Amino acid sequence: MTAQPSPTPAITDDALSLSRIVIPLLRGVIYQADNPNGWTLLRRHQSRVRDHMAVMGLELVIDEAEGYAHLRQLDLDDVDIPRLVPRHRLSFRVSLLLALLRKRLAEFDASSSDPRLVLTREQIAELLRVHLPQGTNEVRLTAEVDSLIGKVEALGFLRRIIGQEHTYEVRRILKAYVDAQWLAELDERLREYLATLEPDDAAAGATTSPGAPDREDRTDG
Incomplete structure (x- = not known):
């Protein structure tokens, strides 16, 4: 005899409503x-x-x-539960950009009633430029800014504005991941970062190479 396929289980309207919430949450942030x-x-x-x-x-x-x-992973030290929310290792330069965007968002909220902070690539580059040694090569800066923007966008903290070239919305979920303590320590972290530069690089304003000893931070996202 040929085995009969198992009947498809019926899903109630109540369960369907729950699925419409749970699935988007497992995929990311609900705005x-x-x-x-x-x-x-x-x-x-x-x-x-x-x-x-x-x-x-x-x-x-x-x-x-x-x-x-x-969603945030519960820290249960005494229970071994596999992680569902991935943990990302971030270079210091990515962490620096996140902190600068978070600081800019705080300034924006204090001076505007608009719920959306929108920045161009040039404005994001300017945020970074003032925290790098003087004389940073513009071509290298632009390339690095594009790379950092791509990484931050992939993490869900920036969203590209459709129809506007090189324009991005700073997503408010950033406030949940970059806290006040991180911002308070920003200047000290920046000094540590600049200290990793070779003297010649610092004088020339060059950024660190991929193999330089960047600080690493972690975030759930």
């Missing part, structure tokens, strides 16, 4: 402005979502003021 229907569902079912995520060792974080929600 109220980008996904208003998902945001409404999340707020309605947040208790169930928290319980569901806790089974997988994840914590649901909702920032009502900033309008985003994301």
Whole structure:
């Protein structure tokens, strides 16, 4: 006899509603402005979502003021649970750009009621330029800025504006990953970074080579 295929299990409307929240969360950040229907569902079912995520060792974080929600890996020292949220190792230069963007976002919020901070590549380059030795080669700076922007965009902290060349929105989830302490330590970290430059490079304003001893930070994202 030929084995009969197992019947497809029916999914209830209630389970479907939960799936419409859980799946986007597992993929990344839910923004109220980008996904208003998902945001409404999340707020309605947040208790169930928290319980569901806790089974997988994840914590649901909702920032009502900033309008985003994301998952954070629970730190359970006494329990061995495989990680679902990847941990990224970041070079110091990527961390520096994240901190500069976070600082710029704080300044923007203090002076504007607009919820979206939009920066051009030139503006991002200027943020970095003032923190590099004088005389940094412009061609090398532009190439490095493009590389750093690509990495930060891949991490989900920048979003390219469609129809506007080299223009990016700073995503507010950045506030959850670069805290006040990191910003307070920025100047000291920058001095440590500049100290890794060879004297000739510092005088010429060259950036470190890929093999230079960059600081490394970690972030869940």
